Amino acid sequence: MCFSVSFWDRVSPTVMGIPFNMIWMLAWIVLTSAAMSVAYLIEKRR
Amino acid sequence: MSEGTLALSIIFGIVGLGSAVGFFAGRRRELNLEEWAVAGRGLGLVLVWILLAGETFTTFSVLGISGWIYTKGGPTLYVLAYLSLGYVFIFFFGPSLWEVGRRYGLQTIGDFFAQRYGSRLLAAVVGIAGVVFMVVYLQLQLTGLGIIVEVASFERVGRTPAMIVATVTVACFVLASGVRGVVWVSVLKDFLLVAVACIVGFGLPYLHFGGIGPMFQALERAKPHHLTMPGGTRDLTHAWFISTVLVNSLFLAWPHFFSSIFTAKSGDTVRRNSVIMPLYVLPLALILFAGCAAILVAPGLANGDLALLTAVRKTFSPWLLGVIGGAGALTAMVPAAIHILTTSTLIAKNLYKPIFAPGLSDEQTGRVARVAVGAITALALFLALNSSVMLVGLLLLAYSGVAQFAPGIILGIASRRVSPRGILAGMVAGLSLAGFLSFTHRDPFLGLNAGFIGLVLNVALVLIVSWAAPAGANGFDAAQVPNS
Numbered sequence: 001m002c003f004s005v006s007f008w009d010r011v012s013p014t015v016m017g018i019p020f021n022m023i024w025m026l027a028w029i030v031l032t033s034a035a036m037s038v039a040y041l042i043e044k045r046r
Numbered sequence: 047m048s049e050g051t052l053a054l055s056i057i058f059g060i061v062g063l064g065s066a067v068g069f070f071a072g073r074r075r076e077l078n079l080e081e082w083a084v085a086g087r088g089l090g091l092v093l094v095w096i097l098l099a100g101e102t103f104t105t106f107s108v109l110g111i112s113g114w115i116y117t118k119g120g121p122t123l124y125v126l127a128y129l130s131l132g133y134v135f136i137f138f139f140g141p142s143l144w145e146v147g148r149r150y151g152l153q154t155i156g157d158f159f160a161q162r163y164g165s166r167l168l169a170a171v172v173g174i175a176g177v178v179f180m181v182v183y184l185q186l187q188l189t190g191l192g193i194i195v196e197v198a199s200f201e202r203v204g205r206t207p208a209m210i211v212a213t214v215t216v217a218c219f220v221l222a223s224g225v226r227g228v229v230w231v232s233v234l235k236d237f238l239l240v241a242v243a244c245i246v247g248f249g250l251p252y253l254h255f256g257g258i259g260p261m262f263q264a265l266e267r268a269k270p271h272h273l274t275m276p277g278g279t280r281d282l283t284h285a286w287f288i289s290t291v292l293v294n295s296l297f298l299a300w301p302h303f304f305s306s307i308f309t310a311k312s313g314d315t316v317r318r319n320s321v322i323m324p325l326y327v328l329p330l331a332l333i334l335f336a337g338c339a340a341i342l343v344a345p346g347l348a349n350g351d352l353a354l355l356t357a358v359r360k361t362f363s364p365w366l367l368g369v370i371g372g373a374g375a376l377t378a379m380v381p382a383a384i385h386i387l388t389t390s391t392l393i394a395k396n397l398y399k400p401i402f403a404p405g406l407s408d409e410q411t412g413r414v415a416r417v418a419v420g421a422i423t424a425l426a427l428f429l430a431l432n433s434s435v436m437l438v439g440l441l442l443l444a445y446s447g448v449a450q451f452a453p454g455i456i457l458g459i460a461s462r463r464v465s466p467r468g469i470l471a472g473m474v475a476g477l478s479l480a481g482f483l484s485f486t487h488r489d490p491f492l493g494l495n496a497g498f499i500g501l502v503l504n505v506a507l508v509l510i511v512s513w514a515a516p517a518g519a520n521g522f523d524a525a526q527v528p529n530s
Contacts, residue, residue, distance in 0.1 A: 005284040009120065009274050011266055017259020019266075019273050025126040026331055029324045032130040036137050036321040 049364035050200035056365060057199060060238065060372025061212070064231045064379065068219030071230040079412035082224030083153045083391045084308040093229050094310045094319050099326050100232030100380040101303055102129060103239060105190030107330060108377060112337030113350030119269075119277025122334065124287050128294035130324040135456075136298055137320040141313030142459045143304075146522055154388065155304040155451065156396025161521045162458045163466035166400055171470065172451060173396035175477060176301040177389050179444040181426050184385040188213055188430040190351075191378035197355040198371025200364070209430055212375060216383045217423040221416055225309060228383045235380050238373035240329050245366065246358055247332025250339035253361055261339055268342060286490045289498035299451040302381075302388040386426075390418035443484040446497020450476035453501075453508050462520055468512035476504030 011019040018026075080086055089097065107125075114122040146152065150161045155176060160169035191212050192205035199208075219227045248258075255261035265272065276282045297303055310316045333354070340357035347353055359367055394415035399406045406414070454469040480500030483489050489496035 005275075005287055009284065011262075011273050014259065014262065017257060017262055019262055021120065021123060021274060022331065022334065025123050026328065029126060029130045029327050032134065033321060033324045036134065036324075039137070040317060040321055 050202040053364045053368035053371060054199045054202050056368025057195060057203075057371040057375060060234075060369070061215070061375050061379075064234050064372075064376045065215045065219055067234060068227040068231045068383070069222050071223045071227040077224055079391075079408050079415065080151075080153070081226070082412060082415070083387065084305060085224070085226045085229070087148060087308060088311050089229065089309045089315075090311055091315050091318055094306070094315055095322065095326075096232050096236060097225070097229045097306050097309060097384075098303075098319060098323060099236055100228065101300075101306060101384055102323075102326065103236070103330075103377065104381040105187055105194065105374065105378045108239075108333060108374060109190050109193065109351045109354060111330060111333050112340060112354035113352075115334050115337035116340055116347070116353035117350035118279050118282065119272035120275040121277055121279060121282035121287060122337075123275075124290050124294070126327055126330060126334075127287075127291045128297070129327045129330075131291060131295040132297045133320040133323045135295060136307075136323075137317060139298070139456055139459055140307055140316040140320055143298075143307050143455070144310055144313040144316045146459070147308040150522075153305060153308060154392050154395055155299070155301045155455075156392055158304070158458070159454060159469075160396065160400075163454075163469060164521050165466040165470065168454075168466055168470050168473075169396050169400070171473065172454075173392050175447060176392055176451075177397070179447050180301055180385050180389040180392075181422065181429070183444055184382055184389070184422070184426040185430040187378045187382040187385070188426060189433070191375055191382075192430070193351060194355065194371055194374035194378065197352060197359065198367050198374065200359075200367075206431060208375075209427060212379055213382070213423055213427045216379050217386060217419055220383050220386050221419055225306075225384070225387055228380060228387065231376065231383070232380045235373065235376035238369065239377055242370050242373050243329040243332040243336075245362075246336040246354070246370070247329075248335075250336050250343065250357060250361060254339060254343055258335060261335070261342075264342060265338055272341070273338075281490050281493065283493055285493040286495060289490075289495040293449045293495050293497035293501060294445055296449040296452040297445075299448045299455055301392060301448075302384045304455075305388050305391070306384070382426075386419055386422055389422050390415045393418040393422070442489065443481050446480040446484065446489075446495065446500060447477055449497045449501055450480065450504050453505050457508065458522075463512055463516070464508060465512045465515055467515055468508040468510070471511045472504040472506075472508035475507050476500035479503050 008024040009021045013020055015023040111122060111125055152158050152161060156169045156173040159172045160166065188209050192209040195203050195208035196205045251258045251261040255264055272278055275284055275287060307316055336354055340353040343360060344353055344356040347356060358370060394411050398414050399411055450473050453472055457464045477500065480496045483491050483496035483499065491499055
């Protein structure tokens with residue numbers, strides 16, 4: 001993921017009027033939380 | 047009532063309410079060092095969340111981020127990335143940190159290094175460097191507070207008196223209530239700040255451009271390359287972005303952040319917090335939108351830090367500016383309080399006690415810490431009022447500098463092979479290299495963040511020295527709880 005910056009650092013296509021690089025970052029914030037909650041639930045079950 | 051008076055009375059009302067909350071939060075508890083520094087390790091999920099949010103959402107988040115997107119554009123996105131990545135580190139290492147903290151009665155980052163590595167020299171290096179970085183960061187909060195109050199009160203209150211009044215108030219409620227007082231002020235501050243972020247983040251684009259989409263279209267027409275990297279800069283490229291995100295995401299090594307992990311009532315509380323914390327970064331996006339609007343609404347400002355407030359002043363009525371001024375003042379005061387508290391505990395426990403008075407009891411150490419509160423506050427205030435080139439250099443170094451503590455923390459928990467000498471060698475070399483590059487204006491170096499280059503050298507030395515001279519005893523194997 002780390003080296004993918006040059007692929008998503010662009011303005012178009014815009015999503016809901018927000019430039020692509022911003023919406024990409026925002027999406028990953030939500031996905032980070034989601035991924036950690038899945039990891040938390042799996043660990044908890046063990 | 048004139049606009050200035052209205053805004054000013056709202057600012058005073060909010061700051062007064064916040065300070066009152068801070069004073070009374072710790073009133074019913076006996077305030078020993080453990081309660082004062084880590085709230086007796088008794089905070090639940092919500093209060094820890096608010097404390098961590100209080101530390102993450104600083105004046106930099108409001109003025110700095112909007113200022114960066116105003117002057118630099120695209121590279122500002124690093125803030126959104128490093129905050130969420132940092133909580134992934136907390137997810138993995140936070141619970142173990144909390145566990146050793148409880149077992150050995152650790153309160154500060156210096157305690158951690160002293161216990162794990164059994165090296166007083168190492169603890170002292172961490173203590174001194176930690177105190178320096180915390181004090182420059184503290185003065186940054188005070189400077190931000192001065193700017194916010196000055197602009198929001200329509201220049202009715204000058205920077206200097208605003209800083210002095212706020213700093214003395216902060217020192218008083220830190221003395222009165224410790225970290226618990228800070229948490230309760232933070233409740234008020236977070237509520238106000240999220241409200242303010244929504245108002246300016248949606249309000250500025252809608253009032254001036256008719257929506258967020260049209261605003262970005264107008265911006266793209268006016269300044270075509272501003273929103274991608276390197277934006278308004280020459281050297282903040284993708285390589286800089288990646289290295290900076292990695293370095294800054296090690297924010298668990300900030301002494302105040304480190305200590306706040308210990309305020310939780312269980313390791314599970316820490317872990318659940320790290321799951322939800324990234325979501326709190328979302329309101330920062332609204333501050334980014336507001337900063338983008340400011341580029342077109344308030345063009346041509348030399349100082350980007352003033353961009354957001356200037357745009358708000360041009361757009362909204364004075365009472366809202368008062369609310370923003372009050373919320374902004376609290377946004378500086380909460381982190382300032384945490385910095386004062388952590389720094390004075392570090393000085394008392396990890397510098398004064400081991401060097402000058404090894405036999406000090408906890409009660410006496412607590413008293414030294416309270417004296418240190420006065421000293422630290424006065425020093426930071428002095429620095430904020432007399433900014434210098436040296437200070438700017440130290441500030442640039444602060445984030446790259448604390449990252450050099452991270453190998454000692456993370457490897458100290460995750461590995462049994464690392465040796466005190468390796469950690470010390472790596473840390474000193476990493477700090478020196480990052481410091482040299484910052485002070486000689488070579489940051490970014492070869493397109494990479496100076497802290498990242500320091501960190502590479504740091505980790506390399508830790509591994510080489512630890513391999514050459516194997517580790518002795520691991521302080522986390524000791525069954526006994528020493529010196530507490």
